[in-house]
Amino acid sequence: MSDSVMYILLVAGILISAVLMVVIYRQVRSLRRKQEERLANQENLERIQKERYEYIESSLNILTDALMNSQIGVVEGAIRVKSLLDYYNPALNDEPAYAVFTEIHEQTEHIPIKEAWKKLEKPIRRKHELFMARLEIAHGEEVVKAAGQLHAHINKAKQ
Template sequence: MNNGIIWAGIAIGLLAVGALISLIVKKWRIIKNAEAEKQAQEKIKQQKREELIESIKIIAICMLEEQVETSEGCIRIKVLLDHVAPELHDKAPFSIFSTMYDATKHMPTHGARKSADKALIRKLDAERFELEKTHKPAILEASKAIKDYEF
């Protein structure tokens, strides 16, 4: 066989190996960047979860210190639990948050409350205050428990 053909084959082989190495390095970088992106997203997700948990605990403390109405606190905690630990909705003592949410979800809030008939608002407020009074011991028990709960 001719030496020129052998050297040409070697050169072509080296070029092919170089191209494959280049392709492998490029794909490796893509994978590493995707992994870094995934880790960054997981870190953001974990930070958001920690913020939600902190909010739950702060609302519970505010209810215990009577800085927020218990019905409002229950609604807020229930909504936050939807994102953090929805399995707690059915567990004692935490189920009271869902109970209060369900009992008050028909009541207007924010702008709808401002534009609603005043007599209706007084009636709904009386209903809400009665719910708060009836469920206050359970709400306080759940607030103490969730304040110390390890999520």
């Protein structure tokens, strides 16, 4: 082989190596950027989940306090507590101390809410109100006791 052919091949090899190095560098940089974005998204998601958890915890704290101080109806409070427990810690729904929230929630699932409640005819609405009043009488003390236990549980968990 002549010297000029060898020099051409050598230059071509160097050029190919340089092009490949640039391609590899760009790939590595792109992968790093994607990894940093994933990490930032993960941190952002964790922050949002923490804020949501704290908000639910605060709402449960307020609700249980309102139940203990008779500032909210037993049935309404129990339904709201049960719904928040589903997001806060679903395992708490299975504990016997808090079973009353689930029980009231299940017994009142058939009752319309919000706009549907407003559209009910008065006799039907009165029938539901009577049913809820009976639930309050039957489970009022149990709900207040469970609210107190949950309130203590939440505040203990905060410390």
